[in-house]
Amino acid sequence: MPHSDPALDELERYVPAVAEPEDFDQFWRSTLAEAATRPVLVDVRPEPTDLRLLDSWDVTFAGFGGDPVRAWYTRPAGVSGPLPAVVEYAGYGRGRGLPHERLTWPVAGYAHLLMDNRGQAGLYGAGDTADPHGRLGGPWPATWGILDPHHYHYRRLITDAVRAVEVVRALPGVDAGRVAVLGNSQGGGIALAVAGLVDDLAAVLVTAPFLCDVQRAVTLSDVSPYGEIGRYLAVHREAEGAVRRTLSYVDGVTFARRATAPAHFGIGLRDTVCPPSTGFAAYNQYGAATGRPVPPPREMHVYPFNGHEGGEAVHVRRQLRWLAARLGPTDTASRG
Template identity: 55%
Template sequence: MAMFDLPLAELETYAPEVSEPEDFDAFWSATLDEARGHALAPTVEPVDNRLALVDSYDVTFAGAGGAPVRAWLHVPAGATGPLPTVVQYHGYSGGRGLPHSSTIWAQAGYAHLSMDTRGQGWNGGGGSSTADASADAGINHAPGFMTSGILDPATYYYRRVYTDAVRMLELTQDHPLLDARRVVVTGGSQGGGLALAAAGLAPLAGIELAGCAPDVPFLCHFARAVALTDRHPYREIAQYLAGWRDHADAAFRTLSYVDGVNLAKRAVAPALFSVALMDLTCPPSTVYAAYNHYRGADKQINVYPYNDHEGGEAYQVAAQLDWVAERFAG
């Protein structure tokens, strides 16, 4: 493993032109309006998490197409709210897991929503998961989720997942345990890409976020990522196009609707990014493309020169804890 991408000095100014469809905003406005045609209908039921200092709740709400999406809500034991809220999205193959598996934000004194990613979760397991039951999921694709429904933005997998991510933000706006004015979105890898998507789409949903903290984010600058790395999950796209050679134009057109660079251009919340300069999964130039196009002026990026996709790990968590505390103190 070595530094294979652009030198850091070039990365710091790397702001490439990324294909953006003319109807980008109209597409997402219509998508979110369609989702709001289904009542959010959240259920929040207490569960035994085997922990003395954290209370957990099993959450279900209506995501894209009205399909049920699962999440955990963790809060400090005995909390009555409203609490500053951290919304967490998960990496590729991950999900909310078991109720005791990830509670650090509740340990820090906040409400912590941890969303399942539909159809995923096999890496962490858990007692329940969120299926991708959409009819669009049955369209031919390479193994994995990157090319599911890729020939049309209306049927693409990440249209549904991004919609789920925004709908969970809607849940934060009307629940007695959650402070609607103090909500931060975060996540690593795919979760970082979903945090960027949520931040970019939040203004369309009329939601003002207190912060966005994408950690080594995935789903950014697809054209460069697919050409630069052989690592999965980006490799799924190349494998698909190696077989369906005539689908490239349609596939990359669809990807332009979910590209984190285009979402970052619309995100205004304060942001804390991270990037690893030896990251073969999410090449650093793809992260910097999103960071340098990020619309919000209050932004910073932590750089880990000698790390692969694990990034800063506990070092970045410590930085996030400090940064989130500052956002919630304001």
């Protein structure tokens, strides 16, 4: 069923009062503090590929609970760096795939870390990171552990994502002061969460973000992933209060309010997966809770006739140009 969203001029003014738990900040401080008790970098191994212009490594790092999380680290071959880095988060149901599947950012001259999604691979793409924790709740990742924020799948995935920023800064040839995070759909929602939890990022790039204004989103979209939450509640009617409480700890609007990095957004106005109003809710409140007199720079690109695919290659070109202006040149002069 198509969503029902306001016109663009109303979306540009849409500032919903998103439920924010009183212990939201403490919840995430304690979660990340527990993760930080373990060294982040577990293993780095060169990954043979047939790409002569790029070098890749198979990275394992300690995520939530110390669980091993896999990632691909890829950079221009023969460049000693240090390079600005891009940490990318994959969409729902996807894994990291193979190292040659996502080449835009390393080909553009960046060090690129692509994080695997724990437990999610197999729906749209391959991956090899398990989620060994209990899956009480519905049968889909969006509903695993949904009755308690401490057990929710996205607590684990967001923690992994923060740790991914830490690990890229620990890798050789990375300029730790020039690290950006980005993602589309679920990856966009995860990038927003990281932007709200890590206060020294250089930039954040978000398209069609999932998990924003999530209480409203589950009433607007019947398709996955929001539809999975709705289908769970259609059976477990008594669970609505607990589910809404859990979702309030992972809402991208609440994270966006705390973000300090410059931000680049993209949204298709015909998106029925992540309704446009939910992304605008995050954009319109981005940086609002930082206490700064002027919020961090942000810009929005709207695609009136596109859905969840957004602006595709046109939007990626805009991202490339915007990020280059923010992070400065890559060090291709050091190529051997």
